[in-house]
Structures are given as C-alpha cells and as structure tokens.
Amino acid sequence: MSNSIAQSKSKKELRSVLDSPVQFSGFTGDTMDIESIKEIRIGLFFPVDSLEKTNNQLINAANLAIKEINEKGGYNGIPYRLINRWSIDPWGAGSKEMIKLVYKDSVWAVIGSIDGEVTHIAEQIITKAWVPLLSPISADPTLNYIRIPWIFRLPPDFKVQSELLVTQGIKSGRMKDIGLIIESSHDGRVFAEELNDVLCNNQMSPVFYFQVAKDKFDIQFIVNHMNSFNASSIIVYLSKKNIIKLLRALETGTQQLTVFVPWIPGLDQNLFTQSFKVDLYFIEPFSRSPNGAYEKFADEFYRNFGSIPTFGAAYTYDAVYILARALQKSGLNRVRLREAISTMSDFQGVTGKVSWDNAGSNNVQPVYQRLSGGFTE
Numbered sequence: 001m002s003n004s005i006a007q008s009k010s011k012k013e014l015r016s017v018l019d020s021p022v023q024f025s026g027f028t029g030d031t032m033d034i035e036s037i038k039e040i041r042i043g044l045f046f047p048v049d050s051l052e053k054t055n056n057q058l059i060n061a062a063n064l065a066i067k068e069i070n071e072k073g074g075y076n077g078i079p080y081r082l083i084n085r086w087s088i089d090p091w092g093a094g095s096k097e098m099i100k101l102v103y104k105d106s107v108w109a110v111i112g113s114i115d116g117e118v119t120h121i122a123e124q125i126i127t128k129a130w131v132p133l134l135s136p137i138s139a140d141p142t143l144n145y146i147r148i149p150w151i152f153r154l155p156p157d158f159k160v161q162s163e164l165l166v167t168q169g170i171k172s173g174r175m176k177d178i179g180l181i182i183e184s185s186h187d188g189r190v191f192a193e194e195l196n197d198v199l200c201n202n203q204m205s206p207v208f209y210f211q212v213a214k215d216k217f218d219i220q221f222i223v224n225h226m227n228s229f230n231a232s233s234i235i236v237y238l239s240k241k242n243i244i245k246l247l248r249a250l251e252t253g254t255q256q257l258t259v260f261v262p263w264i265p266g267l268d269q270n271l272f273t274q275s276f277k278v279d280l281y282f283i284e285p286f287s288r289s290p291n292g293a294y295e296k297f298a299d300e301f302y303r304n305f306g307s308i309p310t311f312g313a314a315y316t317y318d319a320v321y322i323l324a325r326a327l328q329k330s331g332l333n334r335v336r337l338r339e340a341i342s343t344m345s346d347f348q349g350v351t352g353k354v355s356w357d358n359a360g361s362n363n364v365q366p367v368y369q370r371l372s373g374g375f376t377e
Contacts, residue, residue: 037332040075042066042323043101043131044084045112045122054266054312055114058137059084060305061313062111065320075327080320083107090118098125108327108334109134111319114265116140117186126150132338134322136315137265139285140190144359152341152356154315155285156366158187158194161262165235166198168368169260169281179231180209181222181246183238191237191262207231212238219245233258240266250278263366265312284367285311286351297350311351318349 044062047055062082070079083105087093090113101107102125109132113119116138123143126133133151135143141157170178178199182192192209199205208229210222217238223246226234236243236259243261250257258279261267267282288294297317301309309317325347326340347354355363 037078039079039081040327040332041081041083041105041107042320043105043107043110043112044082045086045098045101045110045118046084046114047086047088048084053307054310057305057307057310057313058114058316061301061309061317062320064301064304065317065324069320069324075324080324090121094118095121095125098122102126102129102131107131108332108337109323111136111316111323113137115185115187116143116190119143120186123148123151130334130338132323132334132341134319134341136319137312138187139263140187141194141361142190144361147359149342149360150338152360152362154319154351154354154362154364155263155311156364157361158191158262159198161283161366162191162195162198164283164366164368165195165260165262165281166202166204169258170199170204170233171202173233173258175233175258177207177229177231177233178204179226179229179234180206181226181234181236181238182209182211183242184211184213188237195235206235212242214239214242217242217245219249222246223249231257233260235260235262237262237264240264243267247278247280263311266310280371282369282371284369285315286364287367291350291352293348294350314351318347318351318354321349322347322354 044059046058048059066080066082074080083101085097085101085105087097098110098121101110110122110126111134112122113135114137119135119138119140120143122133127148127150131150135151135153137155138153139155139157139161141159143151143153144157169175180192180195182188188211192211196206208226208231210226212222234257236246238246247259250259256278258281260281261283263283263285294314297314298309301307301313322341322344323337326337326344330336330340342356342360345355352364357363
C-alpha cells in the first residue's frame with residue numbers, strides 16, 4: 001500500500017460524527033400568515049413559582065428579554081408572549097406538559113430546562129413535533145451527541161469543563177492523589193463519565209470516587225472516609241447546599257486540600273463571599289469581564305428584580321433574543337426557524353458570541369479562576 005493511500009485511509013478513519021453539520025431534510029411546511037395571529041408564543045419548560053431562587057431568575061430573565069423586544073416592536077408589530085409549563089414529576093406529568101406546550105399552546109420554540117435529565121424529556125417531544133429547543137442551562141453533552149437537528153445548547157459542556165479542570169488545574173498545579181465526590185444525579189453521572197475520560201486520556205486516575213445521593217448526604221462519613229486516602233485535591237460536583245456542608249466540614253480538618261468545582265447552575269460567583277481554608281477553583285461558563293453587554297444586562301436585571309443575575313439567567317436572556325432574531329430571518333415557519341438558528345454565527349449576546357459546532361453546541365470558552373471566598377446560603 002502506498003503512503004498516499006495509507007494516509008488517505010487514515011484520515012477517513014479519524015473522521016467523527018461531528019465532522020459534518022447536522023441537518024434536517026424533511027418537509028419545510030408552509031409559512032403562517034402573519035394576519036392570522038395576535039401573538040408570537042415562546043415556550044418555557046422551567047419550574048413556576050419555585051422556592052429555588054436560581055430557577056426564578058430564569059423566568060425573570062426571559063420576561064425581561066420579552067419586555068425589551070416588545071418595546072422595540074416585537075415581531076413586525078406583533079407582541080411576543082412567554083408560555084410557561086412545568087410539573088414536579090418531569091418524567092410523568094412533565095412530558096404531558098411539554099406536549100401541551102407544543103401542540104396546545106402552539107409555541108414556535110421552547111427554552112429549557114433546569115438540567116440534562118429534564119431537557120432530555122423536552123428533547124423527545126420537540127423532535128417529533130419539529131420545534132426548535134434552546135437549552136440555556138444544561139451542560140450535558142449527550143443532548144447533542146445524538147445529532148438531533150432541533151436542539152441547541154448554549155453553555156460549555158462537561159467535556160470542555162473537564163478538560164479545563166484537568167489541564168489548568170490538576171496538571172498545571174502538579175496535583176497528585178485526586179479524589180472525586182460526585183452527586184448521583186443524571187448530570188452528576190454524565191460529568192463523572194466525561195471527567196474520567198479526560199483523566200484517562202492524561203494518564204491519571206482518581207484515588208477515590210464517592211458517588212453520593214443529594215438527599216442522603218452524610219458529611220461526616222464522607223470526610224472521614226476521604227481523609228483515609230490522603231488526597232491532595234478533590235473535584236466536586238454537588239448541589240449548592242451540599243458543597244457548603246463539605247467546605248465547612250473541611251475547615252475543621254488539618255489537611256490542606258485544593259477543591260475544583262465545575263460550573264453547576266446555582267453556583268455563580270456572586271455567591272462566593274465567605275472565606276474558607278481550602279484553595280477553591282471554579283469554572284465560569286463565559287467571561288463577564290470586560291463585557292459591556294453583560295454589564296448593561298446585569299444593571300437592568302438588578303433594577304427590575306433586585307438581584308444579580310446568575311449565569312443561567314444570562315443564557316436564558318440570550319436564548320430569547322436568538323429566537324427573536326432568527327424569526328425575523330425565517331418568518332413564521334418552524335423548519336426555517338431551525339435553519340435560521342443553525343446558521344446564526346454573528347449573534348453577540350450578553351454571554352458573548354454564539355458560534356454553533358456541527359452538533360448544535362455553542363463553542364463558548366469557559367473561564368478557569370481561583371476564588372478568594374466561599375459560599376453563602
């Protein structure tokens with residue numbers, strides 16, 4: 001076999017499913033007559049009146065974007081309206097609410113949801129209904145691995161975050177004896193899989209891997225068991241409440257630990273104010289500084305709602321604007337709307353420039369930084 005043939009064969013073998021853009025080649029349908037509608041409906045698949053402030057911020061950010069867009073004329077004089085549906089049982093009644101959102105409410109697109117597991121539910125419905133879905137919260141890469149053309153994910157995925165934690169955190173810091181403490185949720189398990197792949201590729205392996213239940217978090221047992229391994233650093237994926245418990249428990253120990261935390265919705269830097277003894281490193285999903293667009297959005301958000309917006313709120317705000325701009329280009333046609341979103345490469349939002357890869361994931365670069373504080377409740 002000649003060298004040229006061997007090289008050609010090698011290149012073909014190295015191709016992956018993400019080397020070509022995902023496309024939709026089905027029936028494009030008819031464009032709706034603008035005279036026949038009174039409002040443009042956008043669906044939200046988020047908790048309503050939630051006790052969790054992080055979830056309420058998502059609704060507030062979407063409402064703020066809708067308000068601004070309508071003040072500028074909406075869609076050719078027709079106002080936008082948000083339709084919010086949710087269920088505390090996403091896999092049961094939640095899927096029915098998604099069906100109502102798409103077929104009864106006749107939304108043009110859906111924004112949501114709060115994590116990868118629930119977003120997969122929405123994904124199943126929109127795939128059959130041919131409705132675009134923008135995911136502003138979940139970092140679950142499996143949403144896009146299956147190459148469904150109707151879904152677009154805005155935050156950096158767990159693979160990108162894991163690579164940043166390992167290269168800039170573990171390798172640069174020459175850390176040894178790494179431990180993992182991961183919540184046994186859907187997103188926790190996916191993060192652990194991506195992280196372990198990155199560690200393996202860098203010829204590393206954790207000295208321990210604790211998978212813990214969110215609601216059965218025995219902090220003393222975990223700390224005692226962890227200390228027996230003499231780890232110098234740990235990578236943590238837990239809920240805000242349990243991370244606080246862990247960091248406070250580590251304060252009472254004599255062992256100096258370095259703690260690495262990926263971006264987890266709800267754990268934004270405006271929550272880091274109390275000092276802890278551990279060295280704490282955190283990933284931001286996008287850069288907020290210098291970012292004039294974000295600063296303007298944050299000021300307006302605070303003026304309207306009295307709080308600093310989370311990263312998830314910023315992504316939700318951008319998702320609404322992406323849909324509004326795409327609809328101006330596509331007209332009232334869901335298939336063409338999907339195409340308009342997929343070809344949007346010049347959108348500059350408050351989270352930075354949106355640039356889709358071939359699977360519909362945003363090529364945003366997360367930020368790795370050291371934090372000088374801790375969490376407040």
